Amino acid sequence: MRRLTAIFIAAALIGLLSLAYWSVGRQKAPEKREALGVNRILAGAPAAGFARAVAPRRFVFPRDHGPHAGFRSEWWYFTGNLTDGQGRRFGYQLTLFRVALAPQAPVRGSRWGSNEIFMAHFAVTDVAGKRFRYAERFSRAALGLAGAGGTPLAVRLEDWSALESAERPWSMKLSAADPEAGMAIELDLRSLTREILNGEGGLSRKGGRPGNASYYYSMPRMATSGTIRVGQESYRVSGLSWLDREWSTSALEEEQAGWDWFALQLDDGRDLMFYRLRRRDGSADPHSAGTLVTADGASRQLRPDQVQLEAIGWWTSPASGVRYPSVWRMRIPAHGIDLELTPRLADQELAASFRYWEGAVAVRGRAGGVGGSGYVEMTGY
C-alpha cells in the first residue's frame, strides 16, 4: 500500500520538487509539504487518456515485471532485512517510481522530451551504527538518464538500477550508491516464491469508486546477498528482500488521509502483507486489506475485520516534530498470529519531497508464537 505513497509522492514530487528546486540556495524547501495533500493530488478524475485499474487482469510474467505504459504511476519497491557474518543488522529500501506526465510519449524534436519522470528513494538502516541514511533522486526518462523496460528487464535512475539477472527463478541485481549520504548497496535478489497477486486477482481496490484501484503483486520472499556500504565500511550481507509492484492511475479517495503498511516475513515461512487505510476521522477505511502467503506458496486475502492492529508505542520525529506509531501489536486470530513489531531504529523517517516513515522492524511472536522481520511504512501523519 505504500504504493499509494508512491502515487502521491510522485504527484507531489511535481509540486514539491518545484518548491524545493526553485527555492534552492535560499533556504530549505518550505515546510508546507503536506499542504499539497495526498488526497487532493490523488483524488478526483485522472487525466484523460490514462488507463485505469478497473477490472482484474491476467498477469503474464516475466512481462508484467516490466513497465506498464498508459498508467500514470508505477513502482518497483524493494525492501529488505539483511545481516552480515557477525550478525550486524541492516535494513535497505530501494524504490524506483515511474510517473507519467501524459499517457503517450510526445513526438518531439529533442530527445529530452519525455512524458515520464522517474523518482527513486534509497535508504539504508545501519542498526548497530544507529544511523538511518536516505537519498532521493529524480530524472526524466530520456537519454538513458532513467527508464524501465527491456529484456532482460532494467529499471534505472541514473546510476541507481535494478537489473534482471535471471528469469527463473526470477532474480534481480540492485545497485545504488550515494556518496554524499555515505551509503551503497550491491545486492543479488533471487525469488523464493512465485508472484503473489494481492487483492482480487491482482486488482487492489483502494476506494469505493471504480478505478480507484491499482494492479498489485508482490515477491514477498527474495533471497538476498551482496554488500552494503555505510560510511567507509563495506559489509557482506545476506537476508530476505520483499518486492512490491504496483501500477495505477488513481487510487486514494478524498476522505482517506494516509495508511500504515506492513510487509512481514515470518520465521515459519509465512509472509504477511497488510495495509490499513486511515480516514480523516481517524477510523480505518473498509478498503484496508492484506494477503497472507503460507509456506507452501498459497495465498489468502485478509479482510480488515480479520486483523486487529494496535499502536502500543509512539515516537516523535525530532526533525519534523511529527508523532508516528512506533511499536505495533498485530493479531490475526484466525491464523494464529499475534505479533509485536518494533522498529530496528526509531528514526527511519524520510524527510524527502514527501515525508514518511519507512523502516525495518523486528517481529516478535507473542506468547511464544513465531517471529520474523519486516518493513513498515506509515504515511499521512
Place this chain on the structure above:
Amino acid sequence: MPAPLVELKGVCKSFREGDRERVVLRDASLTVGQGEWVFLLGRSGCGKSTLLNLIGGIDAPDAGEVIVGSSALNRLNERERTLFRRNDIGFVFQFYNLIPTLTVEENVLLPLELIGALTPALRGRARDLLEQVGLAERAASFPDRLSGGEQQRVAVARALVHRPKLVLADEPTGNLDAETGTLVLDLFQRLLRATGTAMVLVTHSSEVARLADRVLTIRDGGLCEIPRTSGNEP
C-alpha cells in the same frame, strides 16, 4: 601718571612701490593716554593711515614697538592681532565700510558676534546705540538705502558696540558735508567722551582737529606735535 594706552617706540615702516622703497615712518614714537583723543593732521599720503593701521594691528611695523594696552602688537602673530582688534579696537572709516549685504542692525551686531558676546543684553546695547545715533527706525534697512551721513553714524555705532578701549577713525568726516560731519563729531563727543574711550583720528581738516586733546602731524616719517593756536584749552 597712569600707564599710557598706546605706545609707539621707534616704529619704522616702508612700502615697496615697484623697484623703489618708500619710507613712510622712520623712528616714529607716540603715546596716547587713557581716554585721550589724539588727532593726526596732514596731507594725503603722508603716512597717517599707515600709522592708524599699525596701531590697529592691521599692519605690522618693520621695526620698533607698538604697544596697545597690555599687548605688544609687534610681538603678536596675525591671528593674535586679529583677536586683539576684534576685542579692543573700534574702526571708523572714511568710506563707512558697512557690509552691504547686512542690515544696519546686523552691521552693528557683527562685532559682538565676533567676540562671541551676542547676548540679549548686548543686543539691547546695539539698539541703544542705534537709538543714540538716531537710526533706530532704520535698523532693518540695508546700508545702500542710507545717506552717507547715516551710514557713517551706523559705522560709529558699530565701532562702539563692543566697548573698545580705543577708537581708530580714518577721516570719518572726509566724505561728508560740513553739517553732517559735525553731526558725526558730536556723536563722538557724546559717546566717547562719556565712556572715556580714547581715540586716534586721522583728518586733514584743522577745523576737526580742534576737538582733539592733542594734534600731531607726520613730518619726514616722524611725529611732531602741533601746538594749539586757538585758545580752547581745557
Place this chain on the structure above:
Amino acid sequence: MILWRAGLRNALRHPWLTVLAVIGVSLGVAVVNAVDLANEASQRAFRIAAQTVAGRATHQVVGGPAGLAERIYTDIRVGRHFRGSAPVVTGNLLLKNAAGAASLQVIGIDPFAEPPIRSFSSQFADSAVLAALVGRPGTALMLRQTARELGLQRGDSFSVEAGGLSRKLTLVGLLEAPDELSRLGLASLLVTDIATAQEILGWSGRLSRIDLVLPEGSAGERLLAEIRSALPAGAAIIPAGSRAGALDRMTRAFRLNLTALSLLALVVGMFLIYNTMTFSVVRRRRLIGMLRALGVSRRQIFAMILGEALIIGVAGTVIGLVCGTLLGAELTRLVTRTINDLYFVLEVRRVPLLPGALLKAGLLGIAATLAAACPAALEATGAPPRAVLSRSAIEARRRKSVPLLALIGLLTMLAGGALLLFEGGGIVGGFAGLFAVIIGYTLEIPAIVVLAAGALRPVMAALFGVIGKMAARGVVVSLSRTGVATAAMVVALSAGIGVGIMVGGFRLTVQSWLANWLQADVYLRSSDSGGGRYRPPLDPALLQRLTSLPGAESFSLSRRVSIEGAQGGTEIFSLAVPKDAFLRYPFKEGSARDAWESFSRGDSVLLSEPYSYRHHLHRGDRVTLRTDRGERSFPVSGVIFDYGSDSGIVLMSRVAYLRNFQDREVDGISFYAREGVTSGELADQIRKRGGESRISIISNRELRSATMTVFDRTFQITGVLRIVTMVVAFVGILSALMAMQVERARELAVLRAVGLTPRQVWGVVCGETALIGLIAGLLSIPLGIAEALVLVYVVNLRSFGWTMQLSIEPAYLLQALLLSLCAALLAGVYPSLLMARSSTALALKEEG
C-alpha cells in the same frame, strides 16, 4: 550667524552668477553620474544575468561552434557518477507582441538536474507548473514583472523569433524574484525545459554547455582532471566566472572611454566653479578687507568662502544627480545598443538606482566644487585686513605669475607627452597623458592671452578705434578672470574638436575599409539578429537551391562562430572567398598575394588588427585555437585591417574550418553578380528561391550603409557627451564673462558719464568678450588637433587595437570657433542690457 547671512545674501544678490555656477556643477555631475549609471547598469545587468544563469556552477564544460553532444552530459552524470552537473541550452530570441518586442535570453535547463546549481527562486501556486514545463512542448517561465511589462499572463501564448523561425510559446508559470538582485538577473530570462530550448533554438542533440559544481581543493582537482579526460577534443572546462569576467574585459575599453569623456565634462565644470568662486572673492576683496579690519579671522573668511562653495556644490550636485539619473536612462539605452552592436546581446530592462554611482558622482561633485573653490578661499584669506586694496594690484600680481604658470604648463605637457609615448601605460596611461597635456596647455593660456591681446590691440584699434583698443586692454587687464574662463572654454572646445576629428577619421577609415572588405554584390544572412554578431545557420536546403543562380558569377560561404575559452570567446570567421576578392583585402602585415596560397589551402590563418594587437601576434607567428580536434596552432600569414570587432577575429578559409570543426553550417553567403546583372536582379533571383526561409538579402550598398549606421549609432553616445561638455563650457564662459562685466558696472558707468553712448559701451563690452571668445576658439584648435592625435594614435590603439586615418575636417574647427564667439557675444548682451537699464548715477554712487 550674521557672517553667513552676509555670504548667503551675497549669493542672492547676484542670482544669475549663482545660478550659472550651480548649472556648471550640476552639468558636470550629471554627465559623470549618467555615464556611470549607464556603464554600471549595463555591466550589472550583464553580470547579474550571467551569475543568475551560471548559478552556483564553479566550472562549465564548453564545446566548439556547434556546442556539445548530449552524450557528454550523460557520460559525466551517469557514466562517471558525477551529479554536480547540469546541462544548459541557451540562446537568444526575440519576443514580439502587442506590448512591444523584447530580446530575451532563453535558458533551457533540466529541472531534475538543477537543484545543486541554480537558484531561480519561485513559489509556484500549484504543482502543475513543472509538469507543464517538462511535459508539454513550447512552454516557458518568466519573471512576473517581465511578464507584466510584456502584457502576458500565465497561460498566455506569445510568438518568439529564434534562429530565423517564428514559434509559439506558452507561459505556464511565473518566476518570483525574492530580492532585487535576482529580479535584475531574471529580468530578461526565459526559462524553459531543455527539450523546449533545443527545439526552439534548433539545437537538438546538442548542449550549449554543462555546468559543474566541483568541490574545492584536491577532490575538486581530481574530479576536474577526470571529467577533462572524458571530454572530446573540441570541449574544454572553463571556470564559471570567466565568462562574465571576459565580457567585462571586452567592454572595459569602451566603458573607460566613456568615463574619461564624462570626467572631461567635470573638469570643465570645475573650471567653471573655480571661475565663479575666484570672481566672487575678487569682487569682494574690499568687503573681505573690511571684515578682516573688524577682526574676522582668516579661518572664518576661509570657512565663509568654502561654505558658499559648498552651498553651490550641494545645490549643483543634487540637481546634477537628478538630471544625471534622467540622462543616465537615455545613455544606458545608447550604451546597451552599442554593446549589442559590438559585443554581445544585452538587454537592460530598467536602470536601477545605483547608490554607489550616486554617491560617487555626489562626492565627486562636492569635492570638485570645494577643490575648485580652494584657491579662491586661500586668496581671500591672504587679503590683508585693509579696507582698500586696488584691484590693479591683484591683477598685477596675477600677471607676474603668468611666466611661472607657463613654465609649469610646459613641464606638465612634457610629462603628459612622455606618458603618451610610454607603451606600457595602457589606456589609463593614455588618458592620464591626455589630461596632462590638456592641463598643461591651459596653464599656457594666460600667457598666450596676454600676447594675443597685445598683438590684437593694433588690429582692434584699426578696426574699432579707441573702443577696440579699450576692449583689447580690458582683456589683459582683467586677466585674473578671463584667463580661467578662456582656459575652460579652450578645454571644452578642444575636446569637441578632438573627439570630432577622431570620430570623423574613424568613420572615413571604416568607410574605405568597407569598400575593400565588402566586394560581393549581394549578401544573404539569416534575418535573425537575436544573437548579436552571431547569426543562426542557414537552412541547408536553401543553400542547395542557391548554389546555381543564373545571375551569380560566384559566391562565397561564410560562418562566424565564437570558441568559448577561459579568456572569453575567440571569434572565428571562416569563409570560402574567390581569389580576386581576397586579393583586395586590406592587409596591414603581409600581402594578399603572398598569403593567398596557404590561406586558401587552409594551411594558414589571418588575424584582424585588434586580435594581433591584443595577443601580440604577427605575421609569421602561430596562433593556437581549440578546435574539435583539440588544440591546434595555425601559422599567421597576414594581419588585415578590420573594424568589425574590437576583440579581434581569426579568419580562416572554409577548407580549414571544415577540417578542424565538426560544423558544416553556413550563416552567410555573398554573391558576385555576373557581367551585366545588376545587384537588384541578383537579389530578386535569390529572393525567388528563398522560399519560406527568413533571410535577409542585402545589397553591397545597403550593407555598407547599414554598417555605417551601426557605426554612427556607436558614436552617438560620444556625440551626446561632446555636446554636454560644450554646453558646460558655454555656460562657463557665459558666466565668467557676465560676471566680469557685471563687476565692471561702475567702470562702465564712468564711461557712460564721460560721454560714451550706450552703443559704444556695448561695443566695449562685446568687443572684449568677443575677443576672449576668438582667442579661446583659436587656442582650442591646436589643442583639439593634439587631442585627436592622442585619441587616434594612443587611446584608440590601446583600447581597441585599431589604427585609423586622421582627417582634419575644417568644419569641426569652424564649429568650435563659431561656438566660442557666440557664447562670448551672448555673454556681453546681459551686462550691456543691464547698463542700458540702470541709471548711470546710481551705478556711480555704488562704491566699487
